[in-house]
Amino acid sequence: MRNLFELITKIAEDDYSTVLIRGESGTGKEMVAKAIHAQSKRKDRNFVPVNCAAIPDDLLESELFGYTKGAFTGANTNKPGRIQYADQGTLFLDEIGDMKASLQAKLLRVLQEKEFEPVGAFKAIPIDTRILAATHCDLEQLVSEGKFREDLYYRLSVIPVNIPSLKDRTEDIPLLVNSFIETYTLKRGREKFTFSREAIESLIYYEWRGNVRELENLVQHMSILFSGKEVNLTDLPEKFHSVKIPEQKACTSESPAPSAAAENQDSEKTILTQLDWEEGQVNFKELINDFETQLIVQAMKKTDGNKKEAARLLNLKRTTLLEKIKKKKINGLWEEN
Numbered sequence: 491m492r493n494l495f496e497l498i499t500k501i502a503e504d505d506y507s508t509v510l511i512r513g514e515s516g517t518g519k520e521m522v523a524k525a526i527h528a529q530s531k532r533k534d535r536n537f538v539p540v541n542c543a544a545i546p547d548d549l550l551e552s553e554l555f556g557y558t559k560g561a562f563t564g565a566n567t568n569k570p571g572r573i574q575y576a577d578q579g580t581l582f583l584d585e586i587g588d589m590k591a592s593l594q595a596k597l598l599r600v601l602q603e604k605e606f607e608p609v610g611a612f613k614a615i616p617i618d619t620r621i622l623a624a625t626h627c628d629l630e631q632l633v634s635e636g637k638f639r640e641d642l643y644y645r646l647s648v649i650p651v652n653i654p655s656l657k658d659r660t661e662d663i664p665l666l667v668n669s670f671i672e673t674y675t676l677k678r679g680r681e682k683f684t685f686s687r688e689a690i691e692s693l694i695y696y697e698w699r700g701n702v703r704e705l706e707n708l709v710q711h712m713s714i715l716f717s718g719k720e721v722n723l724t725d726l727p728e729k730f731h732s733v734k735i736p737e738q739k740a741c742t743s744e745s746p747a748p749s750a751a752a753e754n755q756d757s758e759k760t761i762l763t764q765l766d767w768e769e770g771q772v773n774f775k776e777l778i779n780d781f782e783t784q785l786i787v788q789a790m791k792k793t794d795g796n797k798k799e800a801a802r803l804l805n806l807k808r809t810t811l812l813e814k815i816k817k818k819k820i821n822g823l824w825e826e827n
């Protein structure tokens with residue numbers, strides 16, 4: 491996600507490239523598109539989202555490009571399309587994989603020629619809009635099946651942005667939960683609440699097919715229906731009660747998970763017994779540094795080199811662990827020993 495934030499800033503600065511945002515439903519594709527717009531030079535102009543899957547095929551063309559008076563029965567006046575509202579701004583085309591072939595051709599023209607024709611018009615209108623597209627589909631597959639134009643696919647995916655599913659970044663769950671608690675308690679003017687460790691664990695190991703949207707809905711739901719201070723597992727909706735938590739990770743409020751310090755008592759002993767106080771002063775900084783290295787190497791060994799798991803064992807953020815490994819230049823040390 492940190493890489494993604496950096497990418498958003500770079501993309502926002504470069505106004506010319508088209509961007510294809512990919513991710514499962516609810517991962518935050520529209521949020522990323524809004525963030526790109528908000529950081530770009532177009533930020534004071536409109537951000538216009540169009541969900542290509544939500545508008546029936548027959549209507550999408552006139553909705554997107556507008557129409558002229560008399561273009562079809564019922565077209566009594568000229569009507570601008572959403573693309574015109576996005577002039578000088580950003581047009582966000584969500585679910586682009588659902589766009590029918592004839593519209594794909596019109597969109598390609600916008601991208602290549604920077605102009606479009608409203609339905610029923612004979613003259614093209616110039617347009618200056620940045621197009622951000624998003625999809626949860628496998629566009630390459632649609633291209634190979636002939637359902638999506640290959641030239642449009644290459645045009646759109648100049649910069650691909652992939653948003654990971656929530657189940658692939660479970661370390662973000664507690665952070666997101668806290669942020670949503672903040673938002674929804676503030677909105678309702680009620681006291682903040684917390685989630686018990688057991689409850690958080692069930693959230694961490696839950697499937698999250700609806701990704702961040704589903705998590706946000708849960709916290710919103712709790713902020714309405716739960717009036718206590720700490721949400722326990724039993725306060726959560728039924729589907730969370732049966733979440734399978736891997737054996738060695740399961741912990742209850744009565745039997746807290748082993749802390750990194752306890753797990754590493756052995757290495758602490760080793761270092762302390764190695765100390766020779768008689769020799770004079772001990773080098774405090776060096777010893778702490780060695781101890782830290784030993785802890786990291788041990789955690790990496792225990793988890794077969796899985797940095798995410800090791801960070802969880804050490805009660806560190808994954809990024810902090812990665813930074814330490816890099817700074818100490820100890821990458822792979824756990825394999826050698």
Ligand SMILES: Nc1ncnc2c1ncn2[C@@H]1O[C@H](COP(=O)(O)OP(=O)(O)OP(=O)(O)O)[C@@H](O)[C@H]1O
Binds near residue numbers: 515519702703
């Ligand atoms: N990193 C995040 N931090 C806070 N809220 C987030 C984050 N990512 C997503 N959300 C929230 O999750 C919800 C879904 O996000 P969004 O609509 O951007 O997803 P999407 O991928 O475009 O979904 P869909 O494909 O179904 O349209 C929104 O309410 C958004 O505010």
